Amino acid sequence: MKKILIADDDPDIIMLLASRLNANGYQVVTTSDCSTTIKKAYIEKPDLIILDIRMPSTSGINVYESLKMFNTTENIPVIFITAYPSDHIRKQVTEMGADDFIAKPFKTEELLPKVKKVLNEIPV
Amino acid sequence: MNSSPIKILLIEDNPQEARLVHEILSESDMIFELEHKNRLKTGIKYLQEVDTHIVLLDLTLPDGNGLDAFVKMQFQKLAIPIIILTGLDDVNVATTAIRAGAQDYVVKENMSSDNLVRAIRYAIERKNVECALENSRASFHSIVEKNADGILIIDQEGIVQFVNPAASFFLSRDKANLLNQKLEYLLDDDPLREINIQIKNGKGGIGEIQRVQTDWKGEKSYLVTIRDITARKELDKLKDEFISNVSHELRTPLTSIRESVSQVLDGILGKITEKQKKFLSVCLKNTDRLKRLVDNLLDIAKIEAGEFELKSNRWDMAELVDNVISSFTPMAQNKGLEIRSLVPNHAINISGDRDQIFQVFNNLLGNSFKFTETGLIEITVVEKKKWIECSVADTGKGIAQDELPKVFNKFQQFGRIDGPGERGTGLGLPIVKGIIELHRGKIRVESKANIGTKFTFTLPKHNGGLS
Numbered sequence: 375m376k377k378i379l380i381a382d383d384d385p386d387i388i389m390l391l392a393s394r395l396n397a398n399g400y401q402v403v404t405t406s407d408c409s410t411t412i413k414k415a416y417i418e419k420p421d422l423i424i425l426d427i428r429m430p431s432t433s434g435i436n437v438y439e440s441l442k443m444f445n446t447t448e449n450i451p452v453i454f455i456t457a458y459p460s461d462h463i464r465k466q467v468t469e470m471g472a473d474d475f476i477a478k479p480f481k482t483e484e485l486l487p488k489v490k491k492v493l494n495e496i497p498v
Numbered sequence: 499m500n501s502s503p504i505k506i507l508l509i510e511d512n513p514q515e516a517r518l519v520h521e522i523l524s525e526s527d528m529i530f531e532l533e534h535k536n537r538l539k540t541g542i543k544y545l546q547e548v549d550t551h552i553v554l555l556d557l558t559l560p561d562g563n564g565l566d567a568f569v570k571m572q573f574q575k576l577a578i579p580i581i582i583l584t585g586l587d588d589v590n591v592a593t594t595a596i597r598a599g600a601q602d603y604v605v606k607e608n609m610s611s612d613n614l615v616r617a618i619r620y621a622i623e624r625k626n627v628e629c630a631l632e633n634s635r636a637s638f639h640s641i642v643e644k645n646a647d648g649i650l651i652i653d654q655e656g657i658v659q660f661v662n663p664a665a666s667f668f669l670s671r672d673k674a675n676l677l678n679q680k681l682e683y684l685l686d687d688d689p690l691r692e693i694n695i696q697i698k699n700g701k702g703g704i705g706e707i708q709r710v711q712t713d714w715k716g717e718k719s720y721l722v723t724i725r726d727i728t729a730r731k732e733l734d735k736l737k738d739e740f741i742s743n744v745s746h747e748l749r750t751p752l753t754s755i756r757e758s759v760s761q762v763l764d765g766i767l768g769k770i771t772e773k774q775k776k777f778l779s780v781c782l783k784n785t786d787r788l789k790r791l792v793d794n795l796l797d798i799a800k801i802e803a804g805e806f807e808l809k810s811n812r813w814d815m816a817e818l819v820d821n822v823i824s825s826f827t828p829m830a831q832n833k834g835l836e837i838r839s840l841v842p843n844h845a846i847n848i849s850g851d852r853d854q855i856f857q858v859f860n861n862l863l864g865n866s867f868k869f870t871e872t873g874l875i876e877i878t879v880v881e882k883k884k885w886i887e888c889s890v891a892d893t894g895k896g897i898a899q900d901e902l903p904k905v906f907n908k909f910q911q912f913g914r915i916d917g918p919g920e921r922g923t924g925l926g927l928p929i930v931k932g933i934i935e936l937h938r939g940k941i942r943v944e945s946k947a948n949i950g951t952k953f954t955f956t957l958p959k960h961n962g963g964l965s
Binding site: 460477478 | 742745746749750752753754755756757758760761764766767785789809
C-alpha cells in the first residue's frame with residue numbers, strides 16, 4: 375500500500391484528504407505544520423507528499439527546499455496544493471521542479487489522477 | 499499694427515524739441531496719443547498711473563542726466579519699451595543705454611517722420627518678442643526646476659549635460675557632482691526600468707527611469723526622466739496581498755464544504771438515498787457556482803487593480819475559432835441549434851494571451867446559448883489592415899435597447915432564466931471587456947429584441963502591442 379503524507383494547517387482539509395485517499399486505497403500520514411513535515415517525511419518515508427503552500431511559521435516552498443537537502447527525502451515526489459493558485463505561484467513551483475500542483479477547491483476528478491500519475495499508477 | 503492709438507510718453511525738458519516730436523509724429527500715418535512731461539520724476543509717476551505703450555526719453559533732463567536717468571527708469575521695472583532721444587554728441591551714451599536695455603535711439607538732428615515712427619514700431623514689436631521670450635524662458639525654468647520628476651539630459655556617451663534639482667535629489671548627488679559626469683547605466687538597453695533612489699527623509703525608494711531621444715544644443719542626446727514610484731509600488735504590493743488573502747480565505751472553506759459533500763455523495767461514508775443524493779447535488783452545484791464567483795471576482799479585482807497578467811505569445815485566430823466551435827458543438831446539438839464560423843481560410847496571426855481570448859469566446863458563446871432557443875450561433879472573423887474584428891452573433895431573444903449600455907457593468911443580469919446549466923455570476927461580460935481592453939482592443943454590442951444579439955470585438959494583429 376502506497377503511503378501519502380499530507381501537510382496542511384487546516385484540520386478539515388487533512389481529514390477530508392485522508393478520507394478520500396484512504397477510500398482509494400492509500401495509507402495516509404498527516405502533519406499540520408512545517409517543522410514536523412520534514413521530520414515526518416524523514417521517519418515515514420512516504421511515496422508522495424501533498425504539501426500546502428501557505429502554512430503558519432513558514433511556507434510550503436521552504437519546506438520543499440529543505441526536503442531536497444536530505445538524501446532520505448530528496449527523491450520523494452511533492453504535489454503542491456494552494457488556495458491561491460496565481461500564475462506566479464504556479465510558475466514558481468513548476469520551475470522548482472515540483473511534481474504537480476492542485477488548486478483549492480479541488481475536484482476528486484482532478485485530485486486522484488494527479489496522485490496516480492505522480493505515483494506511476496497510470497501510464498502517462 | 500492695430501488701429502487703436504499708440505500711447506506715447508515723451509519726457510523732454512526742451513519745449514521746442516517736444517513740439518518738434520509732436521509735429522514729426524503728426525506727419526506720419528500713425529495713430530497716436532502723445533503725453534508730454536518735462537521731468538523724469540513726473541514722467542515715471544505718469545507711467546505708474548497710465549497705461550503707456552512706449553517712452554521717448556531725452557537723456558539730458560534737469561532731474562537726471564544721461565545714463566543715470568535711464569538706469570533709474572530701469573529700476574522702476576516698468577517693462578515699457580524706451581527710445582532714447584539723443585544729440586549727435588551723445589551717441590556713445592545712447593549705445594550704452596541700449597546695452598542696458600533700451601530698445602533704440604534716435605538722433606534728434608536726424609529725426610524724421612520716417613525714422614521715428616519706424617523706431618517706435620520696431621521698439622514695441624521687439625519688446626513684445628522679448629517679453630514672450632522671457633515668459634517662455636521663465637515658464638520653462640519653473641516647469642523643469644520645480645518638477646517633481648527628475649530630469650537629465652545625457653549625451654550619447656552618457657555624460658550629463660543638464661540636471662534638475664529633483665534628479666539631483668533622487669540620485670543623492672549635487673548638481674556639480676553630476677554635470678559632465680558619466681552615468682553609463684542610464685544608457686542601458688531597456689529604455690524603461692526601475693532603479694533605487696533617495697526619497698524624503700533620506701530613505702530608499704524606487705524610481706522609474708524613462709529615456710527618449712532628443713536634441714540638446716544641436717547634438718543627438720537623451721532626455722532621461724526619473725519618477726518616484728515608491729508609493730505606487732507599495733500600493734501594488736498591498737493590493738497583491740489583499741487579493742491573495744481574499745482568495746485564500748474564500749477558497750479554503752469552499753474546499754472543505756465541497757469535499758465533504760462530494761465524499762458523502764460518492765458513498766465513501768456509506769449508502770445514501772436518492773433524495774439525499776438530490777439535495778447534496780444541489781449543495782455541490784451551488785458550491786461550484788460560488789467557486790466560479792470567487793474566481794470571477796478575483797479576475798475582475800485583478801483587472802481593475804491592473805494586476806491581471808497576460809501571457810502573450812503569437813498564435814492563429816482561425817485555429818482558435820475552430821477549437822471554440824468544436825468545444826461548443828455537443829452543446830449546440832443538445833439544444834438543436836446550428837453553430838458555425840465564418841473565418842478567412844488562412845492563418846491570422848495574433849499577439850496575445852490565447853487562453854484569455856478563449857475565455858472571451860467561452861463567455862460570449864455561453865451567453866448566446868443561454869438566451870437562444872432556436873436558430874443559429876455564428877462566429878465571424880474579419881481581417882482589417884491593423885486589426886482583426888471578431889463577432890459572436892445569435893438569433894436569441896435579444897437585449898432591450900435601454901439595457902444595452904449596461905451589459906458590461908458588474909452584476910447586471912438580463913432576462914435571467916432558471917433552467918439547466920450553469921447559473922451566471924454577472925461578471926462574464928465585464929471580464930470579457932477587461933480582457934479585450936488589456937489587449938488594446940474594443941468591444942461593442944448590438945441587439946434587437948427577438949432577432950438576436952451580436953458582440954463584436956477588435957484585436958490588434960501580431961505585434962500590435964500589449965500592455
